[in-house]
Amino acid sequence: MTAVPSAASAPASPSTNRLAVLVAKREILAQVRSRSFWISTGVLLALVLGAIVGSSFFGDVLGKPPKVAAVPQVVEQVEAARLDMVEVPDRAAAEQRLRDRSVGAAVVLGDDGGLLVLGLDSAPTTVAQLLATVPPVGTLDPPRADEGMRMFVALAFGLVFMMAAATYGMTIAQNTVTEKQTRVVEILLSAVPARALFTGKIAGISLLALGQTTALAVVSVVGLTATDRGDLLDQLGAPVVWFVVFFIIGFVLLASMFAAAAALVSRQEDLSAVVQPMVWLIMLPYFAVLFFNGRPTVLTVLSYVPFSAPVGMPVRLFFGDAAVWEPLVSLALLVLTAAVVVAVGARVYQRSVLRMGTRVRLTEVLRAER
Amino acid sequence: MIELQGITKRYGDLLALDDIGFAVRPGRLTGFVGGNGAGKTTAMRILMGVLRADAGQVLLDGHRLDAATRRRFGYMPEERGLYPKMKVVDQLAYLATLHGFDAATGERRARDLLDRLSLAPRAADPVDSLSLGNQQRAQIAAALVHDPSVLVLDEPFSGLDPIAVDVVVSVLAEHARRGVPVLFSSHQLDLVERLCDDLVIIAGGKVQAAGARDDLRARFGTSRYELVASDAGWLRDEPGVEVVELAADQAVFAADEATAQRVLRAALARGPVHRFAYLTPSLAEIFRELMADSQADSQEVPA
Numbered sequence: 001m002t003a004v005p006s007a008a009s010a011p012a013s014p015s016t017n018r019l020a021v022l023v024a025k026r027e028i029l030a031q032v033r034s035r036s037f038w039i040s041t042g043v044l045l046a047l048v049l050g051a052i053v054g055s056s057f058f059g060d061v062l063g064k065p066p067k068v069a070a071v072p073q074v075v076e077q078v079e080a081a082r083l084d085m086v087e088v089p090d091r092a093a094a095e096q097r098l099r100d101r102s103v104g105a106a107v108v109l110g111d112d113g114g115l116l117v118l119g120l121d122s123a124p125t126t127v128a129q130l131l132a133t134v135p136p137v138g139t140l141d142p143p144r145a146d147e148g149m150r151m152f153v154a155l156a157f158g159l160v161f162m163m164a165a166a167t168y169g170m171t172i173a174q175n176t177v178t179e180k181q182t183r184v185v186e187i188l189l190s191a192v193p194a195r196a197l198f199t200g201k202i203a204g205i206s207l208l209a210l211g212q213t214t215a216l217a218v219v220s221v222v223g224l225t226a227t228d229r230g231d232l233l234d235q236l237g238a239p240v241v242w243f244v245v246f247f248i249i250g251f252v253l254l255a256s257m258f259a260a261a262a263a264l265v266s267r268q269e270d271l272s273a274v275v276q277p278m279v280w281l282i283m284l285p286y287f288a289v290l291f292f293n294g295r296p297t298v299l300t301v302l303s304y305v306p307f308s309a310p311v312g313m314p315v316r317l318f319f320g321d322a323a324v325w326e327p328l329v330s331l332a333l334l335v336l337t338a339a340v341v342v343a344v345g346a347r348v349y350q351r352s353v354l355r356m357g358t359r360v361r362l363t364e365v366l367r368a369e370r
Numbered sequence: 371m372i373e374l375q376g377i378t379k380r381y382g383d384l385l386a387l388d389d390i391g392f393a394v395r396p397g398r399l400t401g402f403v404g405g406n407g408a409g410k411t412t413a414m415r416i417l418m419g420v421l422r423a424d425a426g427q428v429l430l431d432g433h434r435l436d437a438a439t440r441r442r443f444g445y446m447p448e449e450r451g452l453y454p455k456m457k458v459v460d461q462l463a464y465l466a467t468l469h470g471f472d473a474a475t476g477e478r479r480a481r482d483l484l485d486r487l488s489l490a491p492r493a494a495d496p497v498d499s500l501s502l503g504n505q506q507r508a509q510i511a512a513a514l515v516h517d518p519s520v521l522v523l524d525e526p527f528s529g530l531d532p533i534a535v536d537v538v539v540s541v542l543a544e545h546a547r548r549g550v551p552v553l554f555s556s557h558q559l560d561l562v563e564r565l566c567d568d569l570v571i572i573a574g575g576k577v578q579a580a581g582a583r584d585d586l587r588a589r590f591g592t593s594r595y596e597l598v599a600s601d602a603g604w605l606r607d608e609p610g611v612e613v614v615e616l617a618a619d620q621a622v623f624a625a626d627e628a629t630a631q632r633v634l635r636a637a638l639a640r641g642p643v644h645r646f647a648y649l650t651p652s653l654a655e656i657f658r659e660l661m662a663d664s665q666a667d668s669q670e671v672p673a
Binding site for chain 2: 023034183184186187188190191354
């Protein structure tokens with residue numbers, strides 16, 4: 001039998017910051033060591049990569065003009081239109097090619113001496129458009145991305161934010177209640193101040209959320225590069241960086257609300273009722289940005305409201321709707337709100353985390369004299 | 371020395387602790403006994419700073435306890451709590467680092483302690499896969515891993531088999547020998563009686579008795595003697611003797627010291643004496659007596 005470890009070695013209690021780091025480290029390790037974390041992360045990344053590669057692939061199949069058979073007289077024009085072409089001696093040969101389906105369209109000389117584009121049973125409009133002479137177009141202002149693109153980008157930012165905030169927000173809430181329910185919190189709080197526990201918990205999970213969002217951003221960039229969509233990347237680069245910055249502050253804001261709300265209850269069963277407001281706060285801006293992204297005034301407002309700014313501002317940036325200073329002001333507003341909410345959240349957490357039993361009333365906690 | 375002074379705690383209309391005070395002396399095992407709902411857990415939670423008292427103070431060596439000092443304490447809460455999915459050794463090492471040990475030292479201390487508590491083979495298992503008795507040992511390890519300056523344990527022996535009790539007792543005694551004040555609550559009065567140097571008996575939110583075990587026994591003992599001799603019936607007629615139990619050859623009686631000695635001489639004169647002994651009251655007897663008193667005192671205090 002070994003002796004009880006000796007008393008001489010007892011070190012001084014670490015600083016609150018150091019304790020918060022230790023708590024954060026445990027939170028991260030607990031997640032990273034669980035298989036479900038890697039599975040859900042893997043599935044999410046695979047889905048995003050799949051969506052990018054898939055959209056590019058189907059875009060090619062559906063939107064790409066078919067192979068063309070061309071008679072010698074029109075070869076030059078077909079080549080100029082950069083169509084995939086086989087040269088055939090005459091119209092009969094071209095028609096034969098069409099019938100045996102080795103080409104999707106044939107370009108021959110029409111009766112009027114002009115070009116005639118033939119299809120087998122449907123008009124090959126994409127080929128016709130490419131061969132048509134269209135006057136060059138321009139805009140006075142820089143061109144704006146089209147509505148479909150708007151929808152897609154709003155959806156992408158919104159979905160990533162909503163999913164990450166909901167997933168990791170709930171992780172924080174569940175961890176908090178688990179600590180309360182198992183009473184491990186009493187042991188922890190006999191070792192560390194509640195503030196260190198609160199800070200460490202939020203820092204740890206926020207870092208994980210940031211890591212996953214960054215991974216998503218990287219996968220998107222790699223996906224877009226690999227599928228030759230560099231044009232989109234140029235437009236998307238800066239907004240994505242802004243998104244990550246807004247995301248992390250916005251997430252800390254929500255995370256502290258989740259932790260504080262969860263500290264009010266002592267059982268997992270009671271959790272859904274207290275996190276309801278946060279779930280709305282996460283979903284509402286997503287739908288608002290999605291539905292109102294065509295309404296500049298509404299979108300402008302949404303890009304300043306702290307809860308929707310992480311989605312609203314990057315969407316506006318993507319379309320070049322926002323002036324250079326706008327994201328900075330919006331970010332300052334977000335940081336300020338987050339600071340206030342984190343402070344209030346820490347207070348609520350400190351005062352309710354040791355109160356077991358029935359749900360603690362928020363008003364009571366906020367009012368109570370320390 | 372830990373001192374609780376004038377601690378009062380109210381839950382709504384219920385007065386859980388009513389101006390209680392007692393001391394936990396260094397180097398001694400202090401047993402905290404009382405019925406269900408007597409206020410033991412509330413008092414221990416207040417001592418640990420997990421709960422705020424409405425009035426009163428907790429002193430360590432004459433100074434008011436602050437949060438930093440409390441962090442050097444070891445605490446085992448009433449309701450056991452560790453992270454269910456975390457490995458036992460990781461959990462203990464984590465708690466050690468929260469108390470300022472570096473990771474390597476923390477892990478070494480955790481392993482030593484698990485070894486000491488015969489839990490080493492379960493070190494790498496998650497807590498929720500352990501049997502209740504083993505979870506209990508892990509919980510005790512959690513209170514000890516940072517080499518606490520004061521130990522506060524709420525029902526540390528509940529759910530342990532006799533061998534585990536002995537192991538835990540030896541570990542606690544070792545801490546006490548090094549000068550650590552150890553306070554633990556228990557329902558197992560025989561165990562408390564066997565282990566403790568000091569006792570605090572609480573009922574109805576009030577301290578009914580506190581002090582060294584032997585002093586309490588002397589104080590609450592009713593000076594009873596047992597006599598086993600060839601005949602004991604004559605005791606009934608002895609002046610100053612109150613017979614409690616009487617069989618043909620055996621009697622239990624209450625009397626003062628001088629009377630008892632006179633009785634012994636008289637018994638020897640009558641024939642052989644097989645046994646003559648002063649009966650120490652068991653803790654259970656003292657406890658029952660105090661409970662009866664406190665209930666008679668204040669009927670309205672809920673248990």
